[in-house]
Amino acid sequence: MRLTTVQGSWFRRFLVLFVLAVYVVPILWMYVSAMRTDPDFLARPVGIPASLNPGNFVRAYQMADMTRHFGISIIVTATTTAIVILFASLAAYSFSRLRYRGRNVLFGVFFLGLILPVQSYLVGLFVLFRSLGLLNTIMAMILPNAGMGLAIAIVIMKYYFDALPTTLEESAYMDGASTFLVYRRIVMPISSAIVITVSIFTTITAWNEFLIPFVMIQNQRIRPLTTSLFVFATRFSAQYTLLFAALSIVVTPMFIIYFVFQKQVQAGITAGALKE
């Protein structure tokens, strides 16, 4: 509820403005600095720039080879999300609707997987993928991303399915439908809300993943956006405005997507955390 009787005090107004400044000023500083020259930036890092020049964006885009790394990130993220949604919905459907021995034990195992930090298996994962010859392949990102995203997706989807009414399914079974037909034609179509939530959560997590490609991928050609940006920042650490331009390029599409879908994104991310 809202305490409508309480009117805004000047202190509250000041606090809101201060908070907005804390969030807006660094972002604004990044965009403005990205359009300056290095000498101009170093002379007065904060202040009115001598001139604004968008050329840095083009230079940063080309020097960071952004088309390639955006492409890698898109492939890795899309595949990860597709795998997670497919595998998790199948498993969650069986945990929620079907009866077989070991079902609760299996679900318990996934629940346990929720609490393990990535550091519990990182060393083993690296050695395993090394011996499988999968280091420096795109699979060394997709499989770990998907594996790490499964547990939370299964738990969220299982509880969602549990809360769905089963009358439609019962009548489908009366008509002789198979369990797979019920999954595909009834359960999944009425669960689009949770599929979207889990997709958003998985997509953002996979897109932002840094540790896995940092450990698994040493080949510059298949680095995703995150680690390629890290390498770029290390190499051009003295070229401040170029770095700001690169950061702006990465941030801008994410901001646009976020502000268009803010409701769904906020719900998706908080749902992912609340089930912990």
Add this chain to the structure above:
Amino acid sequence: MKQHGGSTAWLYAVPAMLLFTLIIAVPTAMTFMFSIMEWRRFQPLSLGTVQHYLRLPQDLTLRRAFNNNFVYIFWTLILEVGTGLTLAGVAIHLRRSTLFRSLVFAPVVLPSIVTGLLWQQAFAFESGLLNRILLFAGAEPLRWLGPPLTVFSISLVSGWIWAGFFMTIFYAGLVRIPESFLESALLDGASPLTIFFRIQVPLIRNLIVLGLLIVTTGGFKGFDLWQVMLRRDPLESGVVLPTYLVRTFFENRNIGYGSAISVLLTAVVIGIMGVVALIRRFYVGEMEEY
């Protein structure tokens, strides 16, 4: 509902189970086994040694890492959960808070590498945003990413990212509290601050304990900001367990000792979860959740 299934029902769980086994179950078991093996780089030599575990308590860098993790958790409890609660308390009093809440939440969706690089620039001694503001205010510039400020500065960035996340969770809890719970207090003339701390905060204590859990366990898991922002940290003033682990097994190729650190980190995270579960049981009790 009648349960359906038949002899093939378990097949639905197989793809997820296989992937889970490959990525999480087997590598976790491997890591635990590696920690009691002797290694020469990637060559396992023998099984059944406790030397790596004996080394743990004598490792001064590990001790510093632990210490930094605890300091980080202390600051992030204030800067993430505390700030998040304050912002949620402010947001429920705003007539239209959607834009405010969206803006504060925005850093949560960005890759931490991007946020880390931006704040690394903002912390720069000569050209950084923060020191420029300090100079403008007539104060001395600070070495943000060096001792003794290192851990605090990283916590500051964490707070900038995650305060909006906790604000969103707490806000959702606060607006679910029925109006009738607050009316009598309002009629008695209680101030908004009193109502907030005496009525609203206790009613969302479940969410606050959840925040406690996320921040304390997260404090031992975070890697990205430390790795990205502290590339130039020769004194290792900002070493934490996750970065020390990656340095040990990945850069120094010390599989055995790296695995022992992994096991230690796992034990710490699960231990914290156990403690928080107990707090939840005995302190939060069976109250209605909001």
